[in-house]
Amino acid sequence: MLELLVCALFTIxxxxxYRRYGQGKRLGKEITLYSVWFELRWGIVTCFMLTVGLITVIFYNHPSTTSATIFFRSVPIVPEINGRVAEVHVGYSQAVEKGTPLFTLDSSTQRAAAESARRKIVEADAALVVAKADxxxxxxxxxxxxxxxxxxLDELETKRELRQRNSGTVAEREIERLENLVTGREAAVFSATASxxxxxxxxxxxxxxxxxxxxxxxxxxxxxxxxxVIRAGFAGRVEQFALRAGDVVNPFMRPAGTIIPxxxxxxxxxAGFGQIEAQVIKVGMVAEATCVSKPWTVIPLVVTGVQDFIAAGQIRSGEQLIDAQQxxxxxxxxxxxEPLHPGGLDGVMPGSSCIANAYTSNHDVIAAKDTGTLRRIVLHAVDAVGLVHALLLRIQAQVLPIKTLVLSGH
Structure with missing residues (x-):
């Protein structure tokens, strides 16, 4: 409607x-519905064409979307081991700092293993004392x-000396016995040394x-x-934490709850803009948004990133082929x-739905010396019509509470 009024100012x-004051025709007499169409048909058709062209220029060069959301990630609270909950340290909804204990699992098995290992150390120390005594x-x-x-050896030497002096004094068998005795006692020395x-x-x-x-x-x-003892890995807020003592948690199938950073x-x-704006949306573009959770406020933004892929075209390998009609x-x-100024999203709740506009700026092209006059005029017009979209966004920001609370039927 706004575009139609703007175009009507130049045509209808x-x-x-001119008909009313230049030719003196009167409304309801010479100026009727039929005469208006007959006399202004060229202006009406021209107005319609200008309106369509203006809307196309505005929406293409200054894209808008209602699919804008402040996404956030919720991290599941998952223990590293299976177990039965012995104690819960936080409530259903509570802010936590990094390292805050969230809940404790039954640790009887782990305590027994630790005590057994301590006993092994004591046993090793006792064995060391015994070995020193050995x-x-x-x-x-x-x-x-x-x-x-x-x-x-001394006895054997004595017997050998006596036998050399008088062979009949010491028997040969006595010498053999002493030699065997020496051999046995040498073995005893070796055995004790080896021990x-x-x-x-x-x-x-x-x-x-x-x-x-x-x-x-x-x-x-x-x-x-x-x-x-399961602790918070980062500062955040535990929400809908309904875990209670006696519950069984599993790192693969049964997470304990959710924590939001x-x-x-x-x-x-x-924000998700239409595919037709793929050649228009660039990093560094100025944008604006108004969110449901913070009405009557227009938030200045800047485009910091554009995803190179469209999610609708992704496929996952499986046993069936994908048909494009799917x-x-x-x-x-x-x-x-991202907000153009620090604290721009203060008061806007994460997950809130928003309406966003992005604005094309051709200032650098217009200021370039090699840009022609006609192109400068066209680019000036393209940048200027962004004001229409900015005005529409502010109108939407003003009527958003009325639309949500009254016209939606809630």
Whole structure:
């Protein structure tokens, strides 16, 4: 309607003023419905064509959409392990800081594993003490075996000397017995020495390895024990947290609840513009929006990103082929908009539906020296008609509460 009125100012209105005041024709006499159509048919047709052209120029160069939303991500609260809830630390809806405990799982199994690992460490330390005592005992056995060996050697030497002096004094069998005794006592020395070396090796290698394994098992058990306390990974707000003690949670099938990051929905909004505006929407364009959760307010924005793909065309490999007719609705161009000024989205709730406009600016092209005069005039006109869309957005912002509360029937 606004475009029609603007075009009428250049076609129908001047023609009517000329008929009424220039030719002196009277309304209701010479100027009737038939005479208006007959005399102003060229103006009416021209007005209609200008209106269509103006609407096309405005909507193409200054795109608008009602599919604008402040999207935000909700993160599921999922534990790393399965378990039964033992205690819940937060309420149904509550703000939490990073590291705040949310709930605790039953940790009896993990505590038992940690205690078993501690016992293993104590056992390894006790075995180390015993091994040191065994070394002392082995040293005593070695000394005893060496003394017995020396005694047998001395006795054997004495008997051999006596036999050399008088062969009939000492029997040959006695010499053989002493030689066998020396051999046995040498073996006893070797056995005691080997026992000491084994105990020494146990102290140096085996027992430290067993203690290290027990410490690693304790660290693993304590890590598993820490997993039973589920904490917030970031600052945010827990919403609709209906978890209660006794519930069973599973990291794959049964998440515990949902937490929304504190910065979610506070950065910008996302708008879906029609595919026809693919060549118009560029990063850096100025935009405006008005949201349902904050009526009567126009928020200045800037385009910070344009998605290179249209979601309606995505396919997922499966057992059936995709038919193009299955795409019932054409997709839109997802555009990322951020406030032009800090705090521009204050008061707008995340998830709110919005109406957004983007405005084309040809200032750089117009200011270029190689731009022709006619093209400058056309580009000036294209930029100027953006005022119509800006005015329409402000009208929508004013009537949005009335449309929502009255005309929608709620």
């Amino acid at each position: 209105v001047p023609d009517y003023l 070394i002392l005992a082995d040293e005593g056995k070695i000394q005893e075996a060496k003394s017995a060996l020396q005694q047998a 000491k070396d084994a105990a020494q090796a146990k102290i140096v290698t085996l027992l430290p390895a067993e203690r290290a394994s027990a410490e690693a098992a304790l660290a693993q058990a304590e890590a598993e024990l820490q997993k039973t 504190a910065e979610a929905g506070r950065v910008g909004l996302q 795409v019932a609705r054409p997709g839109t161009i997802l555009t990322y908009l």
